[in-house]
Amino acid sequence: MTQDLRYSALKKTPFHSRTSLASRTNKYYNWNGYTVPTEYSTTELEYTAARNGTSVMDLTPMGKYEITGDHAHQFVDYLVTRDLSKMKDNTVAYIIWCNEDGKVIDDGTIFKFSSTKFMLCCAVKIYNWLNDSAYGFDVTITDVTDTIAALAIQGPTSCSTLKKFGATDLEALKPFEMREYKIDGFDILISRTGFTGDLGYELWTDPKNAETTWDNIEIAGKELKLRPFGMYALEMTRIEAGFIQTNTDFMAAEDSLRPTRMRSPYEIGMGWLVHLNKNSYFVGKKALKKEKEENTTERCLVGLDIDGDKPAHGSVIYNSKKEDIGIVTAALWSPIMKKNIALASLKRPYGIKIKENIFAEIYHPEELEYRKIWARCKVVKRQFFNPERRNKVPADLYE
């Protein structure tokens, strides 16, 4: 029998036997060379599970890099714009990193095990960047993408699910903390992190343990509205949470062909992650300092509350004089907020000083014809959805 190369070209994750079983639609996409589901049944159903029960997502394709060595802490602090010099063991931090022009390459999370061992997770592959940056530091960078299986367990009942699964006292874990467990004879790392803007966890374990873990979590979540969810539903939740996505909301500096498309952290709402007063140097510091001092930031990334109920996918944004002032990077009719929301990249001062009299031109497809809608927008906080339960300690528990 000849092998079908269309499938063998992509790798299967350690959860593939389970995710493919759960898939009713056979919809997959290529994420970092792995095939993973975009949708298991219907996106709306999966979204609802994420906001009302527990959703499970296969995160294995995420770029995962172990950084070890005597200079590991120093190196990580040098790599990213955020001041991590006081980062504690067993915590996680949200980070971005820039190139020498102070343009953002990617965002991700960094896990600190000890001052000599870290793990960096991000959406794309950055081994070369890490390796080149590490020149002169006593560190070893290891790509552990293939050797760590990862699951996102997100939603209001996620803590209860994981407790039933065997993670004792998990409710005491604070946001951005992590803890190592031994469950069914396997080491499992659980961190209170996620991409849905809700209560949620991420679970990291040996690929050999992947299938058992998936099965046991499914059993544990049976009464807690557990459902696997795919990329489409994740996209909905992350827009509601106001999280940015590389190469969607901004072009990664290392990927963009046109220099004018690169964005500084200040242009994508990540200025809060840049600590120019950090004692040591970090990649891009000089350029970012200059940008701040000379006030040359050109754009901003904002949240928009748009009139009507038609999502403004890819819409151009105008001022009252009908001048083009920006573009929508992600849009959604938010079921939980009952609002028409979007993330948009605008030319300053729009979005910063001028927040009113902004319009989106929406082309709404209706059976092979477009309805053109001129919708008024309001600039709002990008974090549209931010429930109290997200950061509550101890976390909410359900029976």
Added chain:
Amino acid sequence: MSGNSSFDAIIIGGGHNGLVCANVLARKNKRVLICEARKECGGMVNNDITNYVPPVTSAVSSSIGGMQINYIPKTTIALSETGQHVRLVGNQHIDHKSISTFSSHDADRFNDFHEKMSKFSKTLGSFMMASPPRIMNNSFSDYFKLFKLGLNVRLLGKKNFNDFARMIGLNIADELEDNFENTLLQGLIAHDSVIGSNLGPRSPGSLINLLYRMAIHNNSLFGGIFQIEGGNDQFTKHLIEKCKSNNVEIKTSASVKNCIIENDCAVGVELNNGEKMYAKKIISNADPRSTYFSLLGSQNLDTDVKRKIKHHRSKGRVAKLILELDKLPSFNNCDDNDLDSRMVIAPSIDYIEETFNPSKFDKLSLEPTLEICIKKDSDQNPKLDIQVQYAPYKTHQGWENIKESYVESIIRIISKYAPNINECIERKKLLTPDDIESEYKVSGGHWHHGEIQIDQLFMMRPIPGASQYKTHLDGLFMCGAGTHPGGGLTGISGKNAAKAVLDDF
């Protein structure tokens, strides 16, 4: 800022560019300190490493208040195994005459060739003496400089312009074979095109190397080659005296460990013995790699800058063999005048290329090309100072294991031209690029602190973004041969760097 800046500028390294830079600054009433790691200043400009020097330009000389140094012009002689040597004294008309004795064809072509090359080297030279423009700045004067180069090239005339465009990336071998029939003459010019570089005569770009060399040697092929009266270290001595009269403080045996950085700005230096000194500006005479990775420190560099410095090509390919003699050997068919000349053993283009080939794989060629200079040591005993081209920076077997046999192979080559050489030798000393690196603290042991090739010249020297004597760290400058226009004992880098520093005060 902690500590007080007792100096206006600290120069790390007392090579000739550092000394020139110090003098220019001191003459503008700046308090300057030079920290030299070795026991004495001068770097690679000394009687051991340097054989021949180009003349210092009047601009450099006047910037430090004039130099009282006598340059002695030297003839070049390409040795032939048959004794049919080619002698060239530099003035193209005289060269023409000497060439006509062995090829009237070549003699006819030589004038045209020399005139054309000279014109091109002048065009490049006008650009070489000033600081390179910085395109990113968007400043008028920078664009004007670039425009001027473009204009100069265009003003060469249509025919020359086309020729210039054709030749800029060309290899020297093709050009020579097109013009000359005598292999010895071809070999000699090819030798001068590639000496000190990592290129063979057939490597693309080897021609621009020759133009570069001509630009600093009076725009002449063989006319700008000198020795300094009393030895090449007179150059250094003179600069040190100037320093003294200009109140420049010189600290020798003061090896700098790193720059002291405060608020992302260089404010001082820390010596290996822990001593700290502060100044308003820090200037590094060290090579780019050492400047960035040791003085500045890789933890203070952007990733892209690290990549560029890592890729900066600075592996030396020239070894120095010094043979101390009890008497002069007799060179076949050479008179006293010839023995006072620059003697080159590079009999043909193919000979050089074959020498070059193994060096690409870090292997030795047992038939290297040689530039021989007969000097006298302090006891008036003769010695041969030999530049050995294409000695790899590192070898697979390790230099210490093969040094001796390598020296023997060089002597074997010389014995073809001077059969009694073996009887005359008292002592032998070989300085490999590796030795030069550790002795003079130059990464790769490269003469010019980095290859002179089109991608490492002008606005790209040493790397884009650091081409105007500024490093990526505020307050830290570079003045060494790694910067534009590069090596060759001209002092231009030192002078231009001083100007950049003064502009920054």
